[in-house]
Amino acid sequence: MPHYKIAIVGAGPAGYFTAQALQSAQSEDLIFSIDMFERLPTMWGLVRSGVAPDHPKIKSVSKVFEKIASDPNFRLFGNVEVGKDIDIEEICPRYDAVVMCTGSSIGRKLGIPGEELPGSLSAAEFVPWYNGHPDYVNVKVPLDGDTAVIIGAGNVAMDCARILALNPTELDSTDTALHALAALHASNIRKVYIAGRRGPEHAAFTSPELRELPKLEHTDVVIDATEVHDAHERALAAGEIEKHTAANLEAWRLIAEHPRAGHERSMEFHFLSAPKEIRGNGRVEEVIFGINEIRAGKVVDTGETRSIKTNLVISAIGYHSDYIKGVSFRDGKVENDNGRVLGTNIYTVGWAKRGPSGVIGTNKSDAADVVKLLIEDLDPEPKNGGDITVVIPLSIPIIDQTGWTKINEAEIAAGVVVGKPRIKEVVIPELISLAE
Numbered sequence: 001m002p003h004y005k006i007a008i009v010g011a012g013p014a015g016y017f018t019a020q021a022l023q024s025a026q027s028e029d030l031i032f033s034i035d036m037f038e039r040l041p042t043m044w045g046l047v048r049s050g051v052a053p054d055h056p057k058i059k060s061v062s063k064v065f066e067k068i069a070s071d072p073n074f075r076l077f078g079n080v081e082v083g084k085d086i087d088i089e090e091i092c093p094r095y096d097a098v099v100m101c102t103g104s105s106i107g108r109k110l111g112i113p114g115e116e117l118p119g120s121l122s123a124a125e126f127v128p129w130y131n132g133h134p135d136y137v138n139v140k141v142p143l144d145g146d147t148a149v150i151i152g153a154g155n156v157a158m159d160c161a162r163i164l165a166l167n168p169t170e171l172d173s174t175d176t177a178l179h180a181l182a183a184l185h186a187s188n189i190r191k192v193y194i195a196g197r198r199g200p201e202h203a204a205f206t207s208p209e210l211r212e213l214p215k216l217e218h219t220d221v222v223i224d225a226t227e228v229h230d231a232h233e234r235a236l237a238a239g240e241i242e243k244h245t246a247a248n249l250e251a252w253r254l255i256a257e258h259p260r261a262g263h264e265r266s267m268e269f270h271f272l273s274a275p276k277e278i279r280g281n282g283r284v285e286e287v288i289f290g291i292n293e294i295r296a297g298k299v300v301d302t303g304e305t306r307s308i309k310t311n312l313v314i315s316a317i318g319y320h321s322d323y324i325k326g327v328s329f330r331d332g333k334v335e336n337d338n339g340r341v342l343g344t345n346i347y348t349v350g351w352a353k354r355g356p357s358g359v360i361g362t363n364k365s366d367a368a369d370v371v372k373l374l375i376e377d378l379d380p381e382p383k384n385g386g387d388i389t390v391v392i393p394l395s396i397p398i399i400d401q402t403g404w405t406k407i408n409e410a411e412i413a414a415g416v417v418v419g420k421p422r423i424k425e426v427v428i429p430e431l432i433s434l435a436e
């Protein structure tokens with residue numbers, strides 16, 4: 001019976017759902033052995049290092065991932081970075097197919113003067129800082145000022161704003177990294193602005209996230225009722241309102257009508273505001289926004305400006321993939337044709353393939369589509385290209401599934417005693433020793 005070997009690079013949702021799609025496609029005539037490579041000693045990609053700590057239910061998908069990994073034909077090679085510890089050229093000949101599920105981890109730049117000043121961060125640094133990604137533990141997040149500005153109008157911007165605007169006691173029972181939790185407790189930030197270039201009707205926030213805002217216990221959420229009304233009028237004038245937009249406009253209306261409780265902490269939305277410049281002497285001190293308006297459905301710069309004094313600016317305007325040696329990238333994604341990397345036995349799924357869009361579940365249908373193509377392309381005879389373990393340098397401590405289970409259980413056990421879902425270990429050598 002044909003027994004094919006498939007390598008999956010990246011242990012995020014796309015990687016696990018690819019493994020699941022392969023496992024589901026198996027039959028008496030088609031067997032898959034799956035080797036998953038992950039650069040970190042910890043698994044689950046953005047489910048661990050992206051999803052906000054105050055949204056713990058979303059992380060329960062990790063149980064599905066662990067079930068997938070418990071299959072006897074699944075092997076994990078954690079702490080092995082493809083393109084650095086082992087080259088893609090060494091992987092490809094040993095597998096019938098290689099699926100790149102390496103995500104999209106670099107923040108897009110605003111491209112405005114002052115963006116490099118200390119205190120100007122990308123969500124791609126701030127989010128993994130509070131979520132305990134080992135590479136971002138030392139990010140400098142200035143929390144001494146009373147105001148923060150978030151640039152962007154999607155759920156990542158919203159997560160950043162909420163984490164800064166919540167009373168940190170609300171995060172005490174979460175898996176927020178301990179260094180970040182301590183910094184947030186000491187934070188002076190009381191006002192968080194979220195600025196979007198277009199109108200509320202264009203924002204990429206999703207309505208469940210908007211609807212939870214009036215329920216925040218210690219934070220007033222503010223949007224100008226006129227801004228919501230105008231957005232509604234513009235959307236009506238533009239024709240039939242799409243379902244997503246209608247749901248958002250209704251959520252905005254509820255936020256605007258929600259009485260302010262007079263909390264010390266607030267989150268305030270400013271639309272039609274495009275960042276022009278970040279100013280400061282040695283650190284961020286001010287952000288200058290150009291004021292836009294919408295004319296005949298188009299966003300137009302009015303020439304007016306507005307300044308917000310702040311020491312912390314976080315841009316959340318999208319991600320692109322990090323370069324991996326031996327893999328061709330285009331427009332911030334692995335260069336691909338519906339998931340196939342033409343002329344190779346490489347495929348791609350998830351954010352590495354599509355760019356940073358879609359929720360966790362989107363990667364499941366994506367994986368199913370690409371695995372279908374992969375199976376169509378398989379040679380009748382499996383390659384039998386030899387074992388990969390001989391080419392992984394001996395100096396690299398590989399975290400296998402047993403090792404990862406030990407890390408996972410140790411973190412959960414450390415959390416139980418203090419009423420948290422887990423305490424994340426954030427130092428790589430410490431993670432490796434937990435796996436022993």
Ligand SMILES: Cc1cc2nc3c(=O)[nH]c(=O)nc-3n(C[C@H](O)[C@H](O)[C@H](O)COP(=O)(O)OP(=O)(O)OC[C@H]3O[C@@H](n4cnc5c(N)ncnc54)[C@H](O)[C@@H]3O)c2cc1C
Nearest residue numbers: 010012013014038039045046050082102103350351359360
């Ligand atoms: C801040 C944030 C919050 C989000 N919140 C939600 C939410 O609440 N609900 C929701 O449904 N969706 C949410 N999403 C979206 C969701 O996280 C993504 O859809 C999903 O994680 C994409 O999966 P992926 O596997 O393509 O990428 P990732 O999750 O990024 O996984 C990629 C994996 O590849 C590994 N890797 C990268 N390069 C290499 C290499 N060279 N060698 C080996 N391994 C490598 C990475 O370490 C990582 O583990 C959020 C996204 C972000 C950024």
